[in-house]
Amino acid sequence: MDFAFAAEDEAFRGEAREWLAGHVDGAQDRRTWERTLGKSGWIGIGWEVSGYGNRTATLTQQVVWAEEYAGSGAPARSGHIGEKLLAPTLLAHGTDEQKARFLPPVAAGEELWCQGYSEPGAGSDLAGVRTRATRVEDGTYRISGQKIWTSLAHEADWCFVLARTDPESRRHHGLSFLLVPMDQPGVEVRPIRQMTGTSEFNEVFFDGARARAEHVVGGEGRGWQVAMSLLGFERGVSTLAQQVGFAEELTRVVQEAVRTGAVSDPVVRALLVRQWAELRTMRWNSLRTLGGSGDAGASSVAKLLWAGWHQRLGELAMLVRGAEATVGPGDWSPSSPYELDALQHLFLFSRADTIYGGSDQIQRTIIAERVLGLPREPKGVV
Numbered sequence: 045m046d047f048a049f050a051a052e053d054e055a056f057r058g059e060a061r062e063w064l065a066g067h068v069d070g071a072q073d074r075r076t077w078e079r080t081l082g083k084s085g086w087i088g089i090g091w092e093v094s095g096y097g098n099r100t101a102t103l104t105q106q107v108v109w110a111e112e113y114a115g116s117g118a119p120a121r122s123g124h125i126g127e128k129l130l131a132p133t134l135l136a137h138g139t140d141e142q143k144a145r146f147l148p149p150v151a152a153g154e155e156l157w158c159q160g161y162s163e164p165g166a167g168s169d170l171a172g173v174r175t176r177a178t179r180v181e182d183g184t185y186r187i188s189g190q191k192i193w194t195s196l197a198h199e200a201d202w203c204f205v206l207a208r209t210d211p212e213s214r215r216h217h218g219l220s221f222l223l224v225p226m227d228q229p230g231v232e233v234r235p236i237r238q239m240t241g242t243s244e245f246n247e248v249f250f251d252g253a254r255a256r257a258e259h260v261v262g263g264e265g266r267g268w269q270v271a272m273s274l275l276g277f278e279r280g281v282s283t284l285a286q287q288v289g290f291a292e293e294l295t296r297v298v299q300e301a302v303r304t305g306a307v308s309d310p311v312v313r314a315l316l317v318r319q320w321a322e323l324r325t326m327r328w329n330s331l332r333t334l335g336g337s338g339d340a341g342a343s344s345v346a347k348l349l350w351a352g353w354h355q356r357l358g359e360l361a362m363l364v365r366g367a368e369a370t371v372g373p374g375d376w377s378p379s380s381p382y383e384l385d386a387l388q389h390l391f392l393f394s395r396a397d398t399i400y401g402g403s404d405q406i407q408r409t410i411i412a413e414r415v416l417g418l419p420r421e422p423k424g425v426v
Contacts, residue, residue, distance in 0.1 A: 049104060056105045057112060064116040074122040075199070078153030087127050088151045091135060096143075097151035107331075110285030115292075122199055126150040126157035130204055133221075133274040137262040146202075146223070158197040160205035160224070160248060161271070163190060170206070170271065171216040175250065177207035183257045185209070185222060187230070187250040193400065197233045197246035200226050205255070206271050209264050219267035223259040230254070240384060240392045283330050283346055287323065290350070293357060293390055294319055300387065301364040315360055322353050341415035344407040351397040351404065358391035 049057070067080060081087050088098030090106045101109065121127075131150055134143050149155035163173055175189025187207055197203065203224045210218030226233070230253035235243035262270040298316055301307040307316070326349050333342045362369040365387065373385045384392065398404045412418040 049108065053102075053104045053108050056101065057108045060109050060112045061116075064112060064118060068116055068118045072119065074119050075153075075156070077119045078121070078123040078156070080153070081123075082151055082153035085151075087123060087153055088131060088147070090128075091131055091147075093135065096147040107284050111288050114285040114288035122196055123150065123153055123156055125159055125196065125200075126155065126202075129159065129274055130157050133204075133270060134261065136273055137221075137270050139258075141258065142223075142261065155201045156196065156199055158194050158200035158203045158226075158246075158248075160191040160194060160203045160207075162193045164192055171219075171268070173206055173208060173219065175205065175207045176211065177205075177209045177220060177222055177255065178211075179209070179257070185220075185255045185257065185260075187222070187224060187253045187255060189250050191248040191250075192245075193236075194233075194246045194248045195244055197226070197248050198235050198243070202226060203248065204261070204274075205250075206267050209267075216268035218265055219271070220264050221261045221267040221270040222255040223261065224250075224253060224255045228253055238393075240389050283350065284327065286350065287327055287330070290323055290354065290357070293361075293386075294323060296387060297357060297361045297364060300361065304364055304366060306364040306366070312360075312364060315356075315363075319353070319357055319360065322349075326350060326353065341411045344402075344410045347402060348404060348407050351401075354394045354397045358387075358394035361387040362391050 063084065063086070067084075072080065078087070082097065085097065085099035086109070088096060089101040089109060090103075091098060092100060094100050127150055131147055134146060138146075146155070150157070160175075161170060161173075163175060165172060165174065173189075175187065175191065177185040177187045180186050185207075187205065189207065191197075191203075191205070194203070203226055205222045205224050206219055207222055208218055209220040212218070224231075230251045232249040232251070234247040234249070236245045236247060237243050238245065294316075297319075298307075301312060301316060306312045326346075329349070330346060333346070369388065369391075372383050372388065402410075409421060413420050
């Protein structure tokens with residue numbers, strides 16, 4: 045296959061690179077940066093339709109933008125959940141009123157979103173959600189329950205919540221997809237401190253919080269179909285951008301191996317070469333499957349590949365550093381803050397790669413059942 049970009053894609057690359065070079069400013073906070081992106085129409089270029097304050101781009105141009113962004117040193121995005129997950133879901137399942145209300149603020153970088161899916165007893169088994177949404181006399185829904193591992197909930201203005209609107213329902217029946225404002229009574233966000241020292245994830249407690257009836261996407265009781273559609277948008281172009289970051293991390297590990305002298309070990313050299321070769325293979329596989337016909341196993345294969353690869357890179361980063369990998373950059377006195385350098389953070393955070401976003405076991409089950417046609421695993425009695 046020809047993996048080269050066309051002339052018009054390279055022209056688009058030049059435009060993207062020039063804009064990023066003129067606007068990336070490390071002094072900007074993440075919310076301000078979202079508004080900067082929005083003013084120039086760079087949010088929502090993958091929506092396939094314009095008119096919401098966004099520009100549009102072909103699939104290959106979306107890849108170009110994602111790669112240029114990843115390599116530009118621009119701030120980490122805080123609006124990607126609204127842009128990459130909620131917006132395509134509304135375009136597929138939302139009413140005209142829902143699109144008109146929610147898409148322009150996402151495109152402008154004015155409203156940030158989080159995802160209310162996982163619960164303490166329903167992570168990979170999403171059909172087991174227990175959060176309830178009860179219709180009350182004023183026409184709204186009263187929401188009660190707990191969500192966990194909610195990325196960026198402490199920054200979000202809104203949350204799309206999968207909740208059970210039929211109290212007699214079981215499993216994937218009787219669920220609804222609700223759009224819930226975070227700034228209201230009955231919503232409590234508790235950041236979860238990770239072993240990296242950061243708190244990207246949160247617990248979210250709903251105790252009588254409200255959602256309007258017109259903010260149910262896809263209709264009451266169709267939450268499972270909408271939720272599964274959203275998960276289909278979770279991987280794709282973003283995987284290629286992710287690989288740009290992976291390449292930068294691999295370069296740092298190679299440099300560290302040279303600095304410590306570990307590169308002289310033939311076993312270490314073989315491991316470094318393997319990481320490089322597997323990363324190239326992941327890129328080619330991502331390009332090959334980009335915009336495909338919806339192979340049920342493609343995204344699961346991609347997740348299995350990069351999650352394991354990234355974990356092994358973190359382990360290799362510690363191997364090439366040796367004993368000093370256990371010592372942080374600070375003086376480690378009782379009064380000093382908890383600090384990690386980039387490679388230590390890589391090692392610790394990547395331990396979760398094979399769990400979040402669907403564990404390796406879940407991905408293998410999807411491939412076995414939906415692609416290979418093997419018998420389904422027996423389900424326990426609920």
